[in-house]
Amino acid sequence: MHSSAVFLIEFGAVILGLGLLGRLAGRLQFSPIPLYLLAGLAFGKGGLLPLGASEEFVAIGAEIGVILLLLMLGLEYTASDLVSNLKTQYPAGLVDAALNALPGAAMALLLGWGPVAAVVLAGVTWISSSGVIAKVLGDLGRLGNRETPVILSILVLEDLAMAVYLPIVTAMLAGAGLAAGSATLAVALGVAGLVLFLAVRYGRVISRFVSSDDPEKLLLVVLGLTLLVAGIAQQLQVSAAVGAFLVGIALSGEVAEGAHNLLSPLRDLFAAVFFVFFGLHTDPASIPPVLLPALLLAVVTACTKIATGYWAARRAGISSRGRWRAGGTLVARGEFSIVIAGLAVTAGIEPSLGPLATAYVLILVVLGPITARGTEPLVSHLSARRAARRAAVAPEGGAVAAAEEPRESAADEYDSLGRP
Numbered sequence: 322m323h324s325s326a327v328f329l330i331e332f333g334a335v336i337l338g339l340g341l342l343g344r345l346a347g348r349l350q351f352s353p354i355p356l357y358l359l360a361g362l363a364f365g366k367g368g369l370l371p372l373g374a375s376e377e378f379v380a381i382g383a384e385i386g387v388i389l390l391l392l393m394l395g396l397e398y399t400a401s402d403l404v405s406n407l408k409t410q411y412p413a414g415l416v417d418a419a420l421n422a423l424p425g426a427a428m429a430l431l432l433g434w435g436p437v438a439a440v441v442l443a444g445v446t447w448i449s450s451s452g453v454i455a456k457v458l459g460d461l462g463r464l465g466n467r468e469t470p471v472i473l474s475i476l477v478l479e480d481l482a483m484a485v486y487l488p489i490v491t492a493m494l495a496g497a498g499l500a501a502g503s504a505t506l507a508v509a510l511g512v513a514g515l516v517l518f519l520a521v522r523y524g525r526v527i528s529r530f531v532s533s534d535d536p537e538k539l540l541l542v543v544l545g546l547t548l549l550v551a552g553i554a555q556q557l558q559v560s561a562a563v564g565a566f567l568v569g570i571a572l573s574g575e576v577a578e579g580a581h582n583l584l585s586p587l588r589d590l591f592a593a594v595f596f597v598f599f600g601l602h603t604d605p606a607s608i609p610p611v612l613l614p615a616l617l618l619a620v621v622t623a624c625t626k627i628a629t630g631y632w633a634a635r636r637a638g639i640s641s642r643g644r645w646r647a648g649g650t651l652v653a654r655g656e657f658s659i660v661i662a663g664l665a666v667t668a669g670i671e672p673s674l675g676p677l678a679t680a681y682v683l684i685l686v687v688l689g690p691i692t693a694r695g696t697e698p699l700v701s702h703l704s705a706r707r708a709a710r711r712a713a714v715a716p717e718g719g720a721v722a723a724a725e726e727p728r729e730s731a732a733d734e735y736d737s738l739g740r741p
Contacts, residue, residue, distance in 0.1 A: 335364065335379070339593045350460065352453045354655050354686045357593050358679055361600015362608075379598050386595030387660050388551045388565040389588040394451060394480055395569020396577045401521060407481070413471070413633035414478035420625040422447040428618050434671045437493050441665040444486055445678050446622045450655025451476045453686060457650060457693045468634045468643035472650055475633060483657065484563045485510065490661065494668040512554070512567065519571065528576040536583055543572070543580045544587075562660060592656065599659050600679065602666050607676040615680035623688060626651045627696060642697050649696025653689020658682050 338360055346353035425446030429439035454476065458464055488508075519527065531546065533539040547568045554564030572580060630648030639647065662678035665671065 332379070335360075335594075335597060336590075339597065343593070351690055352450075352456065352653070352655065352686050353593070354450075354453065354596055355683045357596035358600045358659075358683055361597040362603060362605045362679070364597065364601055379594055379601065382591050382594040383598035383663075384561070384595075385548075386588075386591030386593070386598075387562050387663075388547060389584060389591050390452075390595075390656055390660070391483075391562040391566040392547050392569045393581065393584060393588050395566040396572060396581045397451075397569075399524070399570070399573050404521065407478070410471075410474040410478060410633070413475055413629070413636065414482065416632055417475055417479065417629045418447060418482070420629050421622055424618060424621045424625060428614060429674075432614065432673070434674065438665065438671045438674055440493060441490060441661060441670070441674065442678075444490065444661040445654070445658045445681065446618060448479050448483070448654070448657040448661070449476060449626065449651050450653045450657065450686065450689065451480065453653040453655045453689055454650055454693075457653070457690050460690075461693065463646070463650075466643065466646070468630075468637075468639045468647040471634045471637050471639065472630065472647050475629070475651065479657075480566070484566060487563050487661075487664075490664055494664055494670060512563075524571065524573045527571050528574050531572060532576045532579075536579070539576070539579055540583045543568075543576075543584070595663075596656075596659060599663050599666070599675075603675045603679050607673065608680050611673050611677040612680055615677050616684060618677075619681055619684040619688065622654075623652045623685065623692065627692070642701065645697040645700045646693075649692040649694075650689075652685060652692040654682050654685040655689075 339357060342356040342360060343353045346356055422443035425442040425444070426439040428446075429435075429442040434442075454472065458469060458472070463469055531539070531542050533542065547565050550568050551561035551564040555561040569577075627645075627648030630651045631644040634644040634647040658678060659682055662675060666675040
């Protein structure tokens with residue numbers, strides 16, 4: 322009885338604290354993820370108030386949080402959207418992977434962590450935060466901008482790549498040999514391909530089977546199906562998160578919309594628990610030794626993400642201002658970087674990887690909204706100053722010629738809603 326009371330007190334205090342932190346983040350107009358991570362650091366070993374009785378329950382809640390994150394992500398896309406993005410935007414996805422995964426892998430190797438940690442840290446630095454970026458686009462009123470489809474395409478490709486990447490990482494962390502790892506990857510690719518085929522051909526049939534006018538029944542069927550598929554996927558060493566993502570893709574239309582509305586509060590609750598759980602397994606005293614590498618990695622990969630967005634937007638024919646906006650918006654890392662790092666922390670491959678990932682995400686989840694707002698104005702300001710200096714030192718004729726240089730067309734400077 323006493324342990325049950327302690328559990329309720331501890332878990333209730335955690336949930337109440339998360340709610341208050343979420344309200345604070347909303348007032349400050351930035352993502353609550355860094356506050357949730359800091360809360361986990363405070364409640365973990367070496368923190369201010371270490372948890373005891375409720376830690377096991379928090380672990381289960383964190384696993385459900387990852388599954389719901391990936392399910393909700395899959396609900397955002399249809400199979401046809403994914404196929405279309407693969408056909409048209411795959412070069413941007415390749416550039417994104419090369420520019421942003423390699424710095425993480427290089428850092429792990431320079432620190433002497435070995436090839437497995439290098440693959441994990443590559444994923445941490447590669448994947449942008451879809452949740453943070455979607456919120457930033459909405460807050461800044463950029464959902465109708467010309468560069469926004471380019472941003473979303475890159476995010477879709479990253480999310481789809483996780484269906485291949487996560488099984489590889491899971492097999493490597495489990496110490497599987499080449500044959501076992503290849504078999505796991507083949508199963509993952511086969512399942513992903515089969516689900517995409519079924520979703521394209523029979524998506525309406527699947528959605529009709531799941532559909533219900535009663536919200537309670539819809540919630541139970543979708544949640545039960547997701548947990549069942551996630552469990553089967555994990556048993557096959559494919560990754561529970563990938564299984565949940567594929568379930569989300571298979572659902573479409575009114576079912577996807579209804580499930581999204583019903584599951585959003587649950588997703589937010591368990592996702593917050595997940596970030597706290599990750600922080601619980603990170604000793605605050607272990608962060609200062611890796612703070613410099615994390616900061617260096619954050620600066621480098623912020624620049625490479627900006628370069629990725631700029632290149633992809635330029636390839637799509639977006640104006641210079643839109644290219645810089647696209648690059649700045651992609652900088653934020655968040656939930657999926659923590660998901661990937663969490664796999665390594667659970668496997669115990671490198672003690673310093675968790676603290677470095679925590680510090681890295683904390684830096685970029687705060688910096689991301691700032692670069693989304695400020696990259697394009699900063700570049701425009703610097704360009705104007707450079708042009709003014711050139712005009713000041715150039716001959717009179719050169720200044721006149723510079724003044725007469727053609728500007729970008731109005732159609733390129735403004736989005737579909739008439740915003741600059």
